Amino acid sequence: MELQRIHHVAIIASDYETSKAFYTQVLGLRILAEHYRAERRSHKLDLALPDGGQLELFSFPEPPPRPSRPEAAGLRHLAFVVPDVAAAVKDLTAQGIRTEEIRVDEYTGKRFVFFADPDDLPLELYEA
Incomplete structure (x- = not known):
């Protein structure tokens, strides 16, 4: 395969x-x-x-709600690549979407941030 x-x-x-x-x-x-x-x-x-x-x-x-967040068994989060995390956070904030603080991946040095969709599904933006 x-x-x-x-x-x-x-x-x-x-x-x-x-x-x-x-x-x-x-x-x-x-x-x-x-x-x-x-x-x-x-x-x-x-x-x-x-x-x-x-x-x-x-x-x-x-549909039943997600059992817990973020450590429920199953899909943990869905991540999208963006060229600039800070710019993406500004775009989300301007549209009324709350985000967590921007973090830095300890292994790659890349910036990332979490936010949620309307059903509280965890989404991530990861800097290219």
Whole structure:
């Protein structure tokens, strides 16, 4: 087997329209396709990531909340590469998104910062 790259990451939103606005307007991801699956009462939104990967945003009736943060078993966080973390933090702050303090990776010396999506899913910006 030869893995080449991540194809997509899937996220289940508690409020589809709020999360759709966050990922398309705040983070600027482009919509590839959007579907409503009536039999499941579920939306599915495919968003393009800059590297060719995708983010899938789903809605389902009454999804259970994330068990704990940030050390619950499973996906810990989703990280995006940015050229300048400080500039990205200014952009997020201007849009009313709170971020943690910028930190420095002790192994690489690169700057990074955490923030959250509308469902409190931990997201990270990591400086290239």
